[in-house]
Amino acid sequence: MAATARRTRLMGQGLCELVFPLRCASCDEELTELREDVRLCGVCQSQFLKNDTNRCARCAVPLRHASASELGCPQCRDEQLHFSQAWTLGDYAGELRTAALRMKRARDEGLSAAIGQLLWSRHGQAMADWRPTLVLPVPMHWLRRSLRGTNSAATLAETLAWRLGQPLGARLIVRRRYTQPQSGLSPAERLANVRGAFRLRKKHRLAGASVLLVDDILTTGATCNEIARLLRRAGAARVALSVAARTDDRDRR
Ligand SMILES: [Zn+2]
Ligand SMILES: [Zn+2]
16 A cells, blocks of 8 residues: 555544544554553553563564573574564564564554564663664565555554654665565475565665664565675664564474
């Protein structure tokens, strides 16, 4: 959906809220107060933050009993990652997984925005301290986007860019191939699937930039890592990730 149309719809929602009570974007429960500007009730917020445990600052997997340093955790230490930092609300499981799946539907764009607000309320300070100068969503191929009518990564990025007061580079990265969804592919297949799938426009805007790359779900990180590689090659000083949910695929290996 065109950005203008979406904005008009969101403004429409704003008008409705003047007349009708504010409701939780996930369970539709009436909200008596808006805690930290997050349009989610307390129950949904705590469900989404249920896996908010100690995580590797570099790749965001839960550390369980492992230890991590700036160089990463046992899972990512030997990987060549082109991003240095990752934030997430929690594991891609339970209610957060259900929400991430709902966020793929155009009618649940309000839920994407609310999850973005929750991500900000949980990690906003750390993200701001990292000092991003540009916020970029992981792009969706135009065909998939027009079939779905939404890209939750773009809505999350819009919310974070607005809170950070930094520009949103909505069309700076182009997905030029219609890739298969990453789910169900092995790590090697995922890597092959995304190689050469993206291209950057207006590379000059990236010189020296600190880029916050935003996506809904982070799995092996192959997609984000490929984009981060392009961004760094085009002159970005550093790249960090902000994602709604993170899979922990150690158990499946
Ligand atoms: Zn709720
Ligand atoms: Zn790690």
